[in-house]
Amino acid sequence: MSNKKKIAILGASGYTGAELVRLLLRHPKVELTILTADRRAGQQMGDVFPQFAPYELPTLVTIDSVDWTTAGIDLVFCALPHATTQKVLQDVLAKAPETKVVDLSADFRLSDPAAYAKWYGHEHHALELQKEAVYGLVEVYRRDIKKARLVANPGCYTSCAQLPLVPLIKAKAIETDEIVIDAKSGMTGAGRAAKEEMLFSEVSDGFNAYGVGKHRHMAELDEQFSKAAGKEVIVTFTPHLLPQNRGILSTIYVRGRRGKTAEELHEILVKQYEKEPFVYVLPFGKTPHTRHVRGSNMTFIGVAADRIPGRAIIVSTLDNLTKGASGQAVQNMNLVLGFAETLGIDQPAMFP
Numbered sequence: 001m002s003n004k005k006k007i008a009i010l011g012a013s014g015y016t017g018a019e020l021v022r023l024l025l026r027h028p029k030v031e032l033t034i035l036t037a038d039r040r041a042g043q044q045m046g047d048v049f050p051q052f053a054p055y056e057l058p059t060l061v062t063i064d065s066v067d068w069t070t071a072g073i074d075l076v077f078c079a080l081p082h083a084t085t086q087k088v089l090q091d092v093l094a095k096a097p098e099t100k101v102v103d104l105s106a107d108f109r110l111s112d113p114a115a116y117a118k119w120y121g122h123e124h125h126a127l128e129l130q131k132e133a134v135y136g137l138v139e140v141y142r143r144d145i146k147k148a149r150l151v152a153n154p155g156c157y158t159s160c161a162q163l164p165l166v167p168l169i170k171a172k173a174i175e176t177d178e179i180v181i182d183a184k185s186g187m188t189g190a191g192r193a194a195k196e197e198m199l200f201s202e203v204s205d206g207f208n209a210y211g212v213g214k215h216r217h218m219a220e221l222d223e224q225f226s227k228a229a230g231k232e233v234i235v236t237f238t239p240h241l242l243p244q245n246r247g248i249l250s251t252i253y254v255r256g257r258r259g260k261t262a263e264e265l266h267e268i269l270v271k272q273y274e275k276e277p278f279v280y281v282l283p284f285g286k287t288p289h290t291r292h293v294r295g296s297n298m299t300f301i302g303v304a305a306d307r308i309p310g311r312a313i314i315v316s317t318l319d320n321l322t323k324g325a326s327g328q329a330v331q332n333m334n335l336v337l338g339f340a341e342t343l344g345i346d347q348p349a350m351f352p
């Protein structure tokens, strides 16, 4: 009998679900036991994504058709639209309470139910589960994640901004009321479901800002930055949609506190991340390209001086489907199941 851990992926026919399948096919300690879909239920992964046709994988089934009490699943990845996730997880965990969960949606990321209701437009349906959820930015919450039953995997934009900013805020090295995050994402960030504004003819050959002044990721940023600062922090954040598939790149403008120079901010980040496997800080003055991280679980961070004295410009990039979602989810799974943190996700980026 195999002693591999049994894994279910809810939403395997979506972009983040399929990225989980891609990564976990090479993971030596798990087996993909249940893959679910909604419209695609009954089909094979190879029907939905021909890349998977050569591999033996379970048929896509509906979530309701699974007997969660007897399925013996060790860990469930939930790659479903937000709000759907809350209802589904309540049911799955009632039937299989020993099962661990890594949820990729936004449903359990905000610990404040009032903030959730404000930004998502409805009351939270699973407040008890919300209370036990651990926020899954590994580089910040590693110790808590190891003990968690339910991990709330962070958002892609928010991971890209938090990895450079949280250490600087914790070190009180930057002014927290002057942070500007100018972020750009590839289109897979919006998921695979068809939407008119995502047609090639609408997106190609140009790009636009959206959610200006009101994107829901502001709530996640505010909560995490406020925790890091020990006081309320709100930031300027503007996302843009780029005509490319993968990748997020954030250009972040900060002012050093008490005369801290850009070089000193860079030094703080170098020290913070010298032992982290998935964050690389470039030499001072150099900045990364989305291609440096494509398909990998890496975040690349560059710091340069602004010509305005006292200000610095930070450029941070990750792949929204990997470190921004499924790679980070596998990193969380590795911690929750007691594996080496890098198992199955240590491949470098694709090139060119």
Ligand SMILES: NC(=O)C1=CN([C@@H]2O[C@H](COP(=O)(O)OP(=O)(O)OC[C@H]3O[C@@H](n4cnc5c(N)ncnc54)[C@H](OP(=O)(O)O)[C@@H]3O)[C@@H](O)[C@H]2O)C=CC1
Pocket: 010, 011, 012, 013, 014, 015, 016, 017, 036, 037, 038, 039, 040, 041, 063, 078, 079, 080, 081, 082, 084, 104, 105, 106, 154, 155, 156, 188, 189, 190, 191, 192, 193, 320, 321, 324, 325
């Ligand atoms: N895309 C990204 O870069 C990131 C996404 N996320 C979050 O991850 C989650 C998944 O995103 P993504 O993979 O992009 O989304 P997709 O739209 O690509 O996939 C959604 C998946 O959920 C299934 N599904 C949809 N509705 C239901 C339902 N009512 N009941 C059961 N299953 C359903 C779909 O099945 P079917 O295909 O059969 O319809 C599909 O498998 C979302 O919460 C998203 O916000 C987080 C970080 C980054």
Ligand SMILES: CC(=O)N[C@@H](CCC(=O)OP(=O)(O)O)C(=O)O
Pocket: 104, 105, 106, 154, 155, 156, 157, 185, 186, 187, 188, 189, 190, 191, 239, 241
């Ligand atoms: C390009 C694009 O549309 N991106 C998505 C963010 C995707 C994401 O990962 O955010 P959640 O996990 O919180 O859904 C958006 O702006 O809503």
